Amino acid sequence: MSQEPKRGHFAKEKGEVILREHEFDGIQEYDQKLPNWWLFTFYGAIVWFVVHWAVYYHTSSIKSAHQIVAEEITAIQQAKAAELEKTLASLDDSTLAHEWATKPEVVAAGEVTYLTNCSACHAADFSATMTAGTVKVPLPGLPLNDGQWKFGGKPMDIFKLVNEGSPPESTGHNGAKMQVWGQTLSPKQIAEVTAYLIAKLPDDFKDIPAK
Numbered sequence: 001m002s003q004e005p006k007r008g009h010f011a012k013e014k015g016e017v018i019l020r021e022h023e024f025d026g027i028q029e030y031d032q033k034l035p036n037w038w039l040f041t042f043y044g045a046i047v048w049f050v051v052h053w054a055v056y057y058h059t060s061s062i063k064s065a066h067q068i069v070a071e072e073i074t075a076i077q078q079a080k081a082a083e084l085e086k087t088l089a090s091l092d093d094s095t096l097a098h099e100w101a102t103k104p105e106v107v108a109a110g111e112v113t114y115l116t117n118c119s120a121c122h123a124a125d126f127s128a129t130m131t132a133g134t135v136k137v138p139l140p141g142l143p144l145n146d147g148q149w150k151f152g153g154k155p156m157d158i159f160k161l162v163n164e165g166s167p168p169e170s171t172g173h174n175g176a177k178m179q180v181w182g183q184t185l186s187p188k189q190i191a192e193v194t195a196y197l198i199a200k201l202p203d204d205f206k207d208i209p210a211k
């Protein structure tokens, strides 16, 4: 009398090991019930998936990474706009020339900004050239020490040009334009670098009246 192989719990209770009937390359398979901790984890994961899927995709209670980033970018843009407004509110030609440009720590900070961001195109000596051996090679920027200001020579003209980049109607200098530095530098840094130019090129700004 052949006995039906016992399965699952029943066999486990008896301490029996059940093997499946098939065999491949001498390999046989157990036919045991999986332990409860494993099954509950598995069913739990299925339930969790359904709940999470419903909450995540069909309610707005969990924000997607995209929403979080978009909100952060909006907050940063608002903070930058507010900062620019605050800086601009107190900023004018006279303040830049007589308050910012006369403070050594402001000028020193502007120099750091200039040497880091601007000298590659305008040169540390403002000549917009560099010397390679005995040859003077022009750099992409306009010279700043020639007494000419293509977009206006008042401190606020320079602030605006640096902050907003070349105006749209500008055809550039040898095809090159000024980038919108307001995207990388804070209004304070732009005011500092403007103050640095005023301090280093005093002849160009000597006619700005004090308040």
Ligand code: HEC
Residues within 6 Å of the ligand: 113, 114, 117, 118, 119, 120, 121, 122, 140, 141, 142, 143, 144, 148, 149, 150, 151, 152, 158, 161, 162, 166, 167, 170, 171, 172, 173, 176, 177, 178, 179, 181, 193, 194
């Ligand atoms: C990649 C090269 C480049 C860099 C870097 C650069 N500029 Fe310029 N800059 C230019 C070009 C090109 C022009 C001319 C733009 C035009 O004609 O539209 C210009 C114009 C100017 C002008 C007007 C000059 C004039 O004679 O009227 C000022 C001021 C100026 N840049 C300041 C700065 C400051 C400050 C920085 C650093 C924050 C800076 N630039 C960084 C390329 C550069």
